[in-house]
Amino acid sequence: MALFHCDACGLRKDVSDKYIGRSISCPRCSNPVTVVAVGEKNGRTQPLPPPEVRPVAALDDGKAESPAEPRFEHRDAADMDEILAGDDDSARPRRDISIPIAAEPTAPTAPSLMQGSPGVNILAGTLSGFQGVVVCLALSCLIFAGRLAWSDFPYAVLVVLATAAAMSLVAALRSRVPYLQAGPGIALGAVTASMVRDMHASFSAEQAAHVLPTLAVGVSLSAFVVGLTLWFVGGSGMGKWVRFIPHQVVGGVLAGIGVRVLLAALEFQDAGSPCLERLAENFDFDVCLAWAPAVVPGVLMFIVARRIRHHLVSPVLFLLLLVGSLLGVHLVAAPGDAIRASEWTFAAFSAHSAFGPFSRDFLGLINWDVIADHAGYILALAGLAVATTMLTLTDVDAETRGRSDLDHELSVTGQGNILAALVAGVPGTISEHRTMSSWRAGAAGPLAALTAAAVFVAAIVFIGDILAYVPRFVPAAVLVFLGMQLVARWLGDTYAMFTRKDDYAILVIIFAITVFFGVLTGLGVGAALAMMILISRYGRVNVVKFALSGATNRSNVERAPSQLKVLREHGGQIYILRLQGFIFLGSTSALITDLRQRIEDESQARPRYVILDFRLVTGLDSAVATGLRKLRQLADEYGVTLIFTSIPFEVERQLAENGFVLDDPDNCSRTFVDADFALEWCEDRILEDHGVLVLKGRTVEDILAPMFPEPALAPTFVGYLERVEVKTGSHVFRQGDASDAMYFIVSGRVNVQLELEGNRIIRLVKMGPGTIFGEMGIYTDTPRSASVVAAEDCVLYRLSKKKLHAIQKQDPMLVSLIHRFVVNRLAERVAEANAKVRDLIK
Numbered sequence: 096m097a098l099f100h101c102d103a104c105g106l107r108k109d110v111s112d113k114y115i116g117r118s119i120s121c122p123r124c125s126n127p128v129t130v131v132a133v134g135e136k137n138g139r140t141q142p143l144p145p146p147e148v149r150p151v152a153a154l155d156d157g158k159a160e161s162p163a164e165p166r167f168e169h170r171d172a173a174d175m176d177e178i179l180a181g182d183d184d185s186a187r188p189r190r191d192i193s194i195p196i197a198a199e200p201t202a203p204t205a206p207s208l209m210q211g212s213p214g215v216n217i218l219a220g221t222l223s224g225f226q227g228v229v230v231c232l233a234l235s236c237l238i239f240a241g242r243l244a245w246s247d248f249p250y251a252v253l254v255v256l257a258t259a260a261a262m263s264l265v266a267a268l269r270s271r272v273p274y275l276q277a278g279p280g281i282a283l284g285a286v287t288a289s290m291v292r293d294m295h296a297s298f299s300a301e302q303a304a305h306v307l308p309t310l311a312v313g314v315s316l317s318a319f320v321v322g323l324t325l326w327f328v329g330g331s332g333m334g335k336w337v338r339f340i341p342h343q344v345v346g347g348v349l350a351g352i353g354v355r356v357l358l359a360a361l362e363f364q365d366a367g368s369p370c371l372e373r374l375a376e377n378f379d380f381d382v383c384l385a386w387a388p389a390v391v392p393g394v395l396m397f398i399v400a401r402r403i404r405h406h407l408v409s410p411v412l413f414l415l416l417l418v419g420s421l422l423g424v425h426l427v428a429a430p431g432d433a434i435r436a437s438e439w440t441f442a443a444f445s446a447h448s449a450f451g452p453f454s455r456d457f458l459g460l461i462n463w464d465v466i467a468d469h470a471g472y473i474l475a476l477a478g479l480a481v482a483t484t485m486l487t488l489t490d491v492d493a494e495t496r497g498r499s500d501l502d503h504e505l506s507v508t509g510q511g512n513i514l515a516a517l518v519a520g521v522p523g524t525i526s527e528h529r530t531m532s533s534w535r536a537g538a539a540g541p542l543a544a545l546t547a548a549a550v551f552v553a554a555i556v557f558i559g560d561i562l563a564y565v566p567r568f569v570p571a572a573v574l575v576f577l578g579m580q581l582v583a584r585w586l587g588d589t590y591a592m593f594t595r596k597d598d599y600a601i602l603v604i605i606f607a608i609t610v611f612f613g614v615l616t617g618l619g620v621g622a623a624l625a626m627m628i629l630i631s632r633y634g635r636v637n638v639v640k641f642a643l644s645g646a647t648n649r650s651n652v653e654r655a656p657s658q659l660k661v662l663r664e665h666g667g668q669i670y671i672l673r674l675q676g677f678i679f680l681g682s683t684s685a686l687i688t689d690l691r692q693r694i695e696d697e698s699q700a701r702p703r704y705v706i707l708d709f710r711l712v713t714g715l716d717s718a719v720a721t722g723l724r725k726l727r728q729l730a731d732e733y734g735v736t737l738i739f740t741s742i743p744f745e746v747e748r749q750l751a752e753n754g755f756v757l758d759d760p761d762n763c764s765r766t767f768v769d770a771d772f773a774l775e776w777c778e779d780r781i782l783e784d785h786g787v788l789v790l791k792g793r794t795v796e797d798i799l800a801p802m803f804p805e806p807a808l809a810p811t812f813v814g815y816l817e818r819v820e821v822k823t824g825s826h827v828f829r830q831g832d833a834s835d836a837m838y839f840i841v842s843g844r845v846n847v848q849l850e851l852e853g854n855r856i857i858r859l860v861k862m863g864p865g866t867i868f869g870e871m872g873i874y875t876d877t878p879r880s881a882s883v884v885a886a887e888d889c890v891l892y893r894l895s896k897k898k899l900h901a902i903q904k905q906d907p908m909l910v911s912l913i914h915r916f917v918v919n920r921l922a923e924r925v926a927e928a929n930a931k932v933r934d935l936i937k
């Protein structure tokens with residue numbers, strides 16, 4: 096505990112240790128004040144006792160010193176013990192019920208290369224690689240077909256395959272998810288395709304030479320930016336924030352992308368642009384016929400894959416598609432070797448032909464303005480990559496019961512993209528489908544992803560020859576299949592997922608915007624909606640965690656029964672609001688409305704003291720001073736004293752700079768280091784009003800009689816007691832001592848404190864006149880469970896164990912009254928604790 100003492104205006108405050116030595120301007124008069132450790136006065140450090148004081152987990156808020164008075168004046172060295180043990184806010188036991196939270200799981204470690212069965216891993220990786228190659232072919236058509244000349248198509252295929260190889264390699268070497276598969280995917284592919292289409296539209300026919308270099312660099316640059324973004328988000332540990340991106344927003348965009356993929360597939364199949372528009376104007380059977388080779392197998396594959404969930408489904412479907420389409424073309428159009436020369440299949444090429452474009456004046460032909468104009472797409476790709484990586488990993492974890500480290504996997508995916516960009520690749524992410532298939536196939540180590548990388552490399556070498564046998568509608572059919580899967584997944588499957596149907600409505604709206612106005616608009620509107628959703632949901636979180644009454648929630652000062660009676664009857668004048676979360680101007684308005692209702696509620700005692708506890712508050716909006724000013728106006732109106740507790744010192748100072756001084760007794764506004772000090776102060780005011788704050792000056796009989804089960808026998812009992820005087824700071828007894836007596840407090844206060852290893856002291860409770868201590872050791876016949884130290888000069892009455900035994904023999908009737916007396920005191924403690932619990936769970 097540290098002390099803030101302003102010489103100019105006299106303001107004294109208990110502040111946290113972290114301020115020691117710092118110069119802080121006084122919240123009341125702006126005079127600069129250096130905060131000193133307790134015991135340090137006028138630059139002279141008094142010897143401080145070493146104990147470190149820690150909070151104790153309990154239902155109570157801890158005991159309080161009287162905070163209203165200048166607590167650090169006129170203390171001698173003996174007092175320091177008490178101050179340290181008692182005044183530190185951290186030393187006060189807290190009242191909150193804490194629910195044990197499972198320990199944060201440790202991050203998974205990197206799997207070793209040969210982890211799992213090599214045979215199974217290789218098989219799973221081969222299947223994943225095969226699926227990946229088919230998808231890569233579809234993506235290269237989606238992204239580049241119609242934008243690049245067919246002569247440049249080898250380049251398109253090879254850079255997409257190179258992306259898959261690079262990302263698989265990085266996943267194998269760096270990911271901690273042993274079955275993770277990564278590569279270019281349909282969602283990012285579709286956005287890249289939109290970017291490429293728009294870039295392409297920027298060129299006139301005469302600028303054809305600029306098209307490939309600009310598109311190629313634009314795409315690789317976006318992979319690079321996506322990579323850097325993912326790496327940065329993961330590396331800086333921002334994964335936990337990414338999880339707040341609303342599902343409905345990303346889902347709507349992804350479903351919309353699905354429809355756009357379907358349209359792109361039809362466009363590709365028909366080799367004409369806006370085919371749907373053409374069809375809408377004039378129904379053309381030929382157009383439908385042109386779509387059929389893509390739509391029919393695509394829809395069939397979709398239906399089968401929806402029904403059978405097996406890791407072999409996709410590879411088998413793709414294989415059937417390839418073989419079936421080849422047979423179909425053979426039968427219908429071009430039998431025998433003529434297939435290779437027909438228009439139905441792609442033209443063969445050699446891998447090195449992909450480097451053709453680079454032989455020209457490549458760098459000089461790049462149109463950087465066009466790339467800069469499409470920066471919005473690049474940013475959209477980065478945002479979507481972060482969101483989809485998070486969603487995919489979450490889904491993979493849910494399905495595989497895995498426990499992956501999102502930040503690490505975001506970084507790995509980022510690194511994969513950067514490597515992909517270096518080989519002129521396209522943006523990519525974790526492949527959910529292939530990862531799940533690998534896992535279902537039994538992949539258990541990075542060898543699976545490494546095998547997939549090898550398959551991609553092999554594809555780069557051989558694809559030129561293989562393509563001559565692949566009918567052109569195959570990639571279109573795959574796109575139909577993937578597009579339908581996206582729509583079904585995000586528009587269909589998610590319907591049941593949302594507990595609130597308005598969330599689903601938002602998804603549908605964003606879906607429609609993406610379909611009709613494009614991916615960029617969908618993402619933009621989605622981002623704006625996401626922000627609004629977060630603000631509106633967060634704003635609805637009740638800023639008041641607990642609203643408690645001082646009648647049942649008392650400070651940790653144990654009081655005499657006569658005082659307890661007064662507090663039970665009049666404690667309702669204290670109203671405690673434990674605030675939580677981030678406090679906006681909006682939340683203070685809600686607080687004012689609630690408080691006004693509570694004050695005007697005639698069925699309950701009218702609050703005179705309102706304690707606003709900020710201990711669980713995570714932050715305050717800068718405009719909150721206005722709300723607090725209104726709160727004070729309300730307090731003035733009803734004659735209520737506002738008490739602010741656990742407010743960070745900086746915040747108090749900032750508010751003061753804005754003209755709102757929190758600690759302003761003249762304006763019925765006070766601050767205390769924590770709620771327990773505040774509670775004690777309020778209780779003292781109520782006890783003072785009823786003339787029972789100080790029980791001093793009365794005789795032991797006066798104090799004892801009202802609580803003794805048989806008041807008439809109280810003087811007989813007193814006859815057995817021995818009067819003891821204890822000076823401030825002296826121990827009555829120490830923890831572990833033999834228990835030889837119990838004590839009754841007639842005047843003064845004592846601290847009951849636990850002494851822990853390493854000189855640490857925890858104050859459990861503070862006791863005043865009319866209370867007893869030391870009874871546990873006597874009744875359980877065990878050593879002292881805690882030390883008891885006089886916080887003030889005390890007059891105690893001592894009943895020794897010997898005397899108790901003597902009374903037992905001589906006066907069994909009196910001893911049973913003593914037992915009842917002790918039991919009553921213990922029962923009172925338990926009843927108080929129960930009342931607090933009840934109040935908390937109300």
Ligand SMILES: Nc1ncnc2c1ncn2[C@@H]1O[C@@H]2COP(=O)(O)O[C@H]2[C@H]1O
Nearest residue numbers: 847859860868869870871872879880881
């Ligand atoms: N948590 C507590 N709340 C109130 N009183 C306590 C608590 N723990 C210990 N005491 C008192 O402190 C005394 C320490 O010595 P005893 O164990 O004999 O008896 C104990 C009680 O009277």
